[in-house]
Amino acid sequence: MSGAPGAPLRQVARVILLDPEDRVLLMNGYEPDDPANTWWFTPGGGLEGDETRAQAALREVAEETGITEVELGPLLWQRICSFPFDGRRWEQDEWFYLARTTRTKTVMDGMTGLERRSVAGLRWWTSAELSATRETVYPIKLAGLLRTLLDEGPPSTPMVLAPEVA
Helix, strand or coil: CCCCCCCCCEEEEEEEEECCCCCEEEEEEEECCEEEEEEEECCEEECCCCCCHHHHHHHHHHHHHCCCCCEEEEEEEEEEEEEEECCEEEEEEEEEEEEECCCCCCCCCCCCHHHHHHEEEEEEECHHHHHHCCCCEECCCHHHHHHHHHHHCCCCCCEECCCEEC
């Protein structure tokens, strides 16, 4: 997890969770020691044990949102990212899956201790709201990626996004 030279990248599954109105669910995160430093990001997290990325995606959505009625779709995007958070540097290989749900009520009961210290809430965003916001959203080009996804459907093969280093 930490950025030790030569350390393997943390394997992460993320989810672009859409409701019946094509709104995307994002989490409002903040630095535990600096609650004014906020951003929005997709549900997801690191693989546990020998689970696949798809299994991790579904588990993470259930833990972070309480939503278990999820139809997991194709792998959309892949990216490498690196960022400081909670006193260390995180180096991650992230895969973003499309998923759909008819349930929009969320419950944050399954979050880890770190998530409870760094997530303020969840919100469903329309594509227009995401395009108009001045708030920080990760991945940084999510508004355009979502618009393309909604207009054109999933890519035939996963897109490799530019690395993000903060």
